[in-house]
Amino acid sequence: xxxxxxxxxxxxxxxxxxxxxxxxxxxxxxxxxxxxxxxxxxxxxxxxxxxxxxxxxxxxxxxxxxxxxxxxxxxxxxxxxxxxxxxxxxxxxxxxxxxxxxxxxxxxxxxxxxxxxxxxxxxxxxxxxxxxxxxxxxxxxxxxxxxxxxxxxxxxxxxxxxxxxxxxxxxxxxxxxxxxxxxxxxxxxxxxxxxxxxxxxxxxxxxxxxxxxxxxxxxxxxxxxxxxxxxxxxxxxxxxxxxxxxxxxxxxxxxxxxxxxxxxxxxxxxxxxxxxxxxxxxxxxxxxxxxxxxxxxxxxxxxxxxxxxxxxxxxxxxxxxxxxxxxxxxxxxxxxxxxxxxxxxxxxxxxxxxxxxxxxxxxxxxxxxxxxxxxxxxxxxxxxxxxxxxxxxxxxxxxxxxxxxxxxxxxxxxxxxxxxxxxxxxxxxxxxxxxxxxxxxxxxxxxxxxxxxxxxxxxxxxxxxxxxxxxxxxxxxxxxxxxxxxxxxxxxxxxxxxxxxxxxxxxxxxxxxxxxxxxxxxxxxxxxxxxxxxxxxxxxxxxxxxxxxxxxxxxxxxxxxxxxxxxxxxxxxxxxxxxxxxxxxxxxxxxxxxxxxxxxxxxxx
Numbered sequence: 031x032x033x034x035x036x037x038x039x040x041x042x043x044x045x046x047x048x049x050x051x052x053x054x055x056x057x058x059x060x061x062x063x064x065x066x067x068x069x070x071x072x073x074x075x076x077x078x079x080x081x082x083x084x085x086x087x088x089x090x091x092x093x094x095x096x097x098x099x100x101x102x103x104x105x106x107x108x109x110x111x112x113x114x115x116x117x118x119x120x121x122x123x124x125x126x127x128x129x130x131x132x133x134x135x136x137x138x139x140x141x142x143x144x145x146x147x148x149x150x151x152x153x154x155x156x157x158x159x160x161x162x163x164x165x166x167x168x169x170x171x172x173x174x175x176x177x178x179x180x181x182x183x184x185x186x187x188x189x190x191x192x193x194x195x196x197x198x199x200x201x202x203x204x205x206x207x208x209x210x211x212x213x214x215x216x217x218x219x220x221x222x223x224x225x226x227x228x229x230x231x232x233x234x235x236x237x238x239x240x241x242x243x244x245x246x247x248x249x250x251x252x253x254x255x256x257x258x259x260x261x262x263x264x265x266x267x268x269x270x271x272x273x274x275x276x277x278x279x280x281x282x283x284x285x286x287x288x289x290x291x292x293x294x295x296x297x298x299x300x301x302x303x304x305x306x307x308x309x310x311x312x313x314x315x316x317x318x319x320x321x322x323x324x325x326x327x328x329x330x331x332x333x334x335x336x337x338x339x340x341x342x343x344x345x346x347x348x349x350x351x352x353x354x355x356x357x358x359x360x361x362x363x364x365x366x367x368x369x370x371x372x373x374x375x376x377x378x379x380x381x382x383x384x385x386x387x388x389x390x391x392x393x394x395x396x397x398x399x400x401x402x403x404x405x406x407x408x409x410x411x412x413x414x415x416x417x418x419x420x421x422x423x424x425x426x427x428x429x430x431x432x433x434x435x436x437x438x439x440x441x442x443x444x445x446x447x448x449x450x451x452x453x454x455x456x457x458x459x460x461x462x463x464x465x466x467x468x469x470x471x472x473x474x475x476x477x478x479x480x481x482x483x484x485x486x487x488x489x490x491x492x493x494x495x496x497x498x499x500x501x502x503x504x505x506x507x508x509x510x511x512x513x514x515x516x517x518x519x520x521x522x523x524x525x526x527x528x529x530x531x532x533x534x535x536x537x538x539x540x541x542x543x544x545x546x547x548x549x550x551x552x553x554x555x556x557x558x559x560x561x562x563x564x565x566x567x568x569x570x571x572x573x574x575x576x577x578x579x580x581x582x583x584x585x586x587x588x589x590x591x592x593x594x595x596x597x598x599x600x601x602x603x604x605x606x607x608x609x610x611x612x613x614x615x616x617x618x619x620x621x622x623x624x625x626x627x628x629x630x631x632x633x634x635x
Contacts, residue, residue, distance in 0.1 A: 069295060075135055075143070076291050082128050083284045086154065089121045090277050093161055097270075101168050107176035115165070122158055126151075141294070146287045153283060157276040164261065164269040171257045178257065182206075182250035188243045198228055206251055213263035218255050222248065470511045470596070472620045477508050477515075481541060484519050488527050496527055496537045504545030509620040514593045521590040522613065526556035531608070545619065552615040561605035569603060 096114040100106045129151045136143050172179040186206075189199045205221035208214065225248040232241045262268020478500055489496045508515075523539065530537035534557060544551040561569060568574050570591040594601045599617030 069299065071135070072141060072291075072295055075132060075141055076288075076295065078128060078132050078135070079143070079147075079284075079287060079291060082125065082132065083288070085121055085125050085128065086280060086284065089118060089125065090280075092118045092121060093273070096165070097168070102173060104174055104176065107169065107173050107180075110169070118161075122154075125154060129154075143287060143291055143294075146283065146290065150280060150283045150287065153276060153280050157273065157280065160269055160273045160276060164273060167257050167261055167269070171254060171261075178250055178254045182247060182254055185243050185247040185250065189240070189247060192240050192243060193237065194228070194232070194240050194244075198224065202228075202247070209255060210258070213258070215255075215259075215263070218252075221251060470620075471513070472509055473512055475508050475510060475512050475515060476506060477543060477545075478502055478506050480512075480516060481519055481523075484516065484523050485539070488520075488523050494527070494530055494532075494537055495535070496530070496539065498539045498541070500541045500543075502543045502545065504543075506545075508545055508550055510550070510597060510617065514597055517593050518590055518615070521586045522554050525586050526554075526558060526611075529558045531557060531559045531610075547621060548619055550617050550619045552617075553612065554615065555610060555612040557610040560607040560609050560611055561603075562607055566603060566605060570601075 092114055096112065096118070100112050100114055106112050129147055133144050133147050135141075136147070169177065171177055172181075174180060175183065186199070186203060189202070190196065202221060202224060205217045205224065209217035209221065225244055229241055229244050229248075232244065260268055262270040481500055482498070485496075485498050489498075526539050527537065538557045540553075540555040542553040542555075565574075570587050572588045573585065574588070591601055594615055594617060597617045599615060601613060601615045603611065603613050605611040
């Protein structure tokens with residue numbers, strides 16, 4: 031018998047099922063045509079409503095993008111032109127046109143959504159009016175050097191350059207920043223109180239220029255604060271709150287409109303539900319009969335194959351004794367034959383993989399042993415190299431005391447510097463190994479005292495005057511690993527002194543620390559020789575030196591970055607030749623951990 035008409039073929043079995051499904055589809059299509067004619071116009075309106083909702087969401091998103099992007103773009107305040115505002119005007123025009131078109135179409139077929147659409151139209155019109163008012167206030171407020179903020183900053187800079195005590199200027203600026211960042215009117219009151227006091231004092235002393243700057247600075251800041259209050263100091267006040275509230279109302283109205291429109295559509299489709307029910311019953315009867323007939327010829331071999339795939343051990347045994355089943359479909363027999371070949375091939379490959387896995391495991395054990403020996407070697411090498419250096423340093427000191435010849439003293443000084451550099455290199459290697467292997471020990475640290483102790487230990491190493499300034503905001507006490515914090519500042523201060531600019535009379539180190547409940551932010555700046563831009567990307571690499579005449583080992587910043595990494599922190603650098611270098615370090619403040627509690631090595635990795 032031809033394979034095309036064999037009842038044992040999957041082709042014939044599937045063909046009969048497809049033919050029945052086609053008959054069901056034709057009957058369903060004929061019954062659906064009448065309903066489709068009735069619901070087509072309604073669906074078009076529903077689609078238009080959905081598109082209108084999408085356009086409205088795009089409008090709201092465009093507004094949010096304007097607040098997020100344009101209000102921090104200097105070019106917008108400089109030119110007054112905004113792509114987002116032009117896009118918004120276009121969207122607003124399209125929305126108004128679509129609303130009128132939908133209301134007209136719904137009236138033609140008596141589709142009862144006109145009143146709800148009218149309500150949405152009024153809400154969107156009110157929303158647009160609020161947005162325009164908010165946009166005007168935001169543009170008037172300005173940004174950086176533009177608008178009220180730009181003028182206010184100009185007078186603030188004038189006060190900084192005037193004869194007014196810089197402490198009062200910084201206090202005024204701090205109240206200004208606190209108000210703008212925290213949106214707390216108490217800072218506005220403090221600003222005005224201090225400004226009034228300074229105006230009275232300077233008026234009495236006859237300093238009219240400073241008085242004028244103070245009055246303009248106060249006036250502009252109060253105007254700026256008034257605009258901030260109108261815009262909204264928090265999410266529950268001002269125009270931004272009203273705008274958000276209208277956006278939520280529009281969303282709710284669209285949800286209500288979509289629900290109402292869906293209900294009307296469902297009412298139109300009830301006429302065909304009975305036919306669909308009969309069609310489903312017929313399909314179920316056919317499916318059950320087909321399943322009972324096909325299961326013997328098709329399902330059992332497939333089930334057997336599936337079971338073998340989930341049980342590799344039985345699959346391998348089955349593959350060795352497999353025989354073709356005459357009762358199964360031709361395609362199933364071909365599939366089973368391919369599966370048997372695959373199992374036999376897989377069994378051979380598994381044996382080969384097991385043999386190679388043993389070799390890899392053996393080599394991995396050897397590698398672990400070598401790593402352990404290398405760590406022990408680093409500890410031992412650091413200790414053995416430091417001992418003769420300590421002895422040599424002692425001998426140099428004895429020679430220096432007993433012999434006062436000038437030439438010999440110069441040689442001894444050079445020897446002492448060489449010994450110190452070598453000892454510093456060994457200390458860095460040992461510190462790197464300890465930082466890699468040891469866990470964190472969290473304890474309270476008086477940060478300012480620690481910084482000054484490290485500075486005093488290094489300040490005379492290059493025999494140059496060095497000025498240190500420390501500013502700590504927040505509690506002076508932090509919770510972290512003392513040894514690693516000490517390593518970080520030791521590297522920072524020693525580098526700042528070592529690479530000081532000889533052209534400058536005084537080398538300066540500025541440390542600003544912001545201590546919060548979760549994070550510690552450190553800004554470390556110096557006025558040294560700086561680093562070329564081309565070297566800054568590689569400055570944290572091991573043994574990398576940005577200057578070929580460098581006095582260091584090339585490990586300092588590498589160890590600093592690794593140490594900060596162990597503390598779960600981040601470090602970045604900015605530098606300019608001839609100006610200096612600034613490093614920004616952020617590390618967690620482990621204040622919630624119990625002091626002196628050791629963190630496991632697993633947590634560090």
